[in-house]
Amino acid sequence: MPRRLVLLLILLLAGPAAAQAPWPHRPITILGGFPGGAGTDIYARRLAEPLARALGQPVVVDNRSGAGGNIASDAVAKARPDGYLFLIGTAGTHAINATLYRSLPFDPLRDVTHVTLLGDVPNVLLVNPEKRPQYRNCQKLIAAARARPGQLNYASTGNGASTHLAGAQFTAATGLNIVHVPYRGQPGAMQALLAGDVDFFFNQTGPSIAPVQQGQLRALGVTLRQAVEALPQVPTVEQACALPGFESSTWYGLLAPPGLPAPILARMNAEVARILATPEFRRWLIDSQGITPPTDTSPEGFRRVHERDIARWAAIVRRSGASVD
Numbered sequence: 264m265p266r267r268l269v270l271l272l273i274l275l276l277a278g279p280a281a282a283q284a285p286w287p288h289r290p291i292t293i294l295g296g297f298p299g300g301a302g303t304d305i306y307a308r309r310l311a312e313p314l315a316r317a318l319g320q321p322v323v324v325d326n327r328s329g330a331g332g333n334i335a336s337d338a339v340a341k342a343r344p345d346g347y348l349f350l351i352g353t354a355g356t357h358a359i360n361a362t363l364y365r366s367l368p369f370d371p372l373r374d375v376t377h378v379t380l381l382g383d384v385p386n387v388l389l390v391n392p393e394k395r396p397q398y399r400n401c402q403k404l405i406a407a408a409r410a411r412p413g414q415l416n417y418a419s420t421g422n423g424a425s426t427h428l429a430g431a432q433f434t435a436a437t438g439l440n441i442v443h444v445p446y447r448g449q450p451g452a453m454q455a456l457l458a459g460d461v462d463f464f465f466n467q468t469g470p471s472i473a474p475v476q477q478g479q480l481r482a483l484g485v486t487l488r489q490a491v492e493a494l495p496q497v498p499t500v501e502q503a504c505a506l507p508g509f510e511s512s513t514w515y516g517l518l519a520p521p522g523l524p525a526p527i528l529a530r531m532n533a534e535v536a537r538i539l540a541t542p543e544f545r546r547w548l549i550d551s552q553g554i555t556p557p558t559d560t561s562p563e564g565f566r567r568v569h570e571r572d573i574a575r576w577a578a579i580v581r582r583s584g585a586s587v588d
Contacts, residue, residue: 286346286527290321293517294339294350296332297420298448302467302552306381306515307351309547310538317534328448331423331587332356333367340369344376344520346527351381354513355425358572362580363423363587372573376523377565379535380557381515382548385491386429386465387475388483388500394459401483401504404463408439416442418452418464422587426452428576429465429486429511431585436506456480465511468493468553485553486511493553514572515554516565528562536560 293311295303304326311322327335332355339350357371390398398404408415419427422445434441444461446452449470456464457479465486472493474480484500485491488510501509517535519528538544539556548554559565580586 286530287318287320289347290323291315291318291346292323292325292348294335294348295324295326296328296335296350296352296356297326297424298328298450299326300470301326301328301420301449302384302469303351303353303515305469306552306554309544310381310535313538313541313544314534317538318530328421331360331363331421331427333360333364333369333423336360336371337368339518339520340374342520344522344524346519346523346531348520349378349531350375350518352516352518353384353425354572354576355423355428357516357518357569359425359428359513359576359580360423361573362577363428363585365586372569374521376519376521376528377562377569378517378519378523378528379532379539379560379562380565380568381517381535381539382552382554382556383512383514384425384552384554385468385512386426386486387468387471387491387494387497387553388433388486388503389456389464389466389471389475389480390462390483391456391459392478392481395462398463398481398483401500404483405437405439405504407462408437408441412440413442415439415462416444418455418461419443419445420449420452420466421445421447425511425513426465426467428580428583428585431583432509432511432579433465433500433504433506435583436509437504469551472551472553491553492549493551514557514568516569532560532562 293307297303307324315322336356342348361371417430455461475482482497484503486500545556548556
């Protein structure tokens, strides 16, 4: 038999076997929609290590920031559902943005496969005690903004991010005229606060805990309606600012392209849920990130939360008046 024909037969016979290689047989990427140092990046990198051990393949974290997380979200929405690309999505990227943006290149609910919730994420109202010593509490901040309409400003991690919407909710609830200054991600916004370029910043809890504990920043309130275990001495914004019902908590969740095969979904869900349930990972979430671990890690439970939050945030966005073209 000619050598070329033998090689062709080998390839034909090997083809089905190669196509049926067990998942995963090459590195997996978790995409993030915000820059390095953002809460999503910190979480994804902490999750990647035990997940790689569980799956027997490297798990790489790649950030494609911009447009309030929409660039990364769109990339995953249009990717092949082969189990090698996932997204660490947020309530910002997949619930808030549904109303905040006039149009999106993807459907936030339909163009995903829900893998599992990763936790509830509040924000913290931060000021710089060195640059703005007069803002000793939230009432002082509100009084200063009322006395100087349009002169105070607040940072966010970008148009459409939860940090933006928390500030928009705050200005709407207080009736104040405060200027929004968007930055490209959490590091830039945090640096602006440390440099005294902005008056305050509703940052996510994870990157806020260390600078608050070290005295670099002062936390005036958390955006949950109960205290955050990692910052037990910090009151809620509802209490500190006298804003009844004020709450601005979001979530992180692991998403995949639409149509992810059921066996891959089941395996990924099981492995991530197992990691989240370990005492070590739970304490890391609570103590160092201020994140509440999910009570329901099922894909179905995640989808229910997602559906509910699209409607909930639509009402909040419209009430706050926030929008992004």
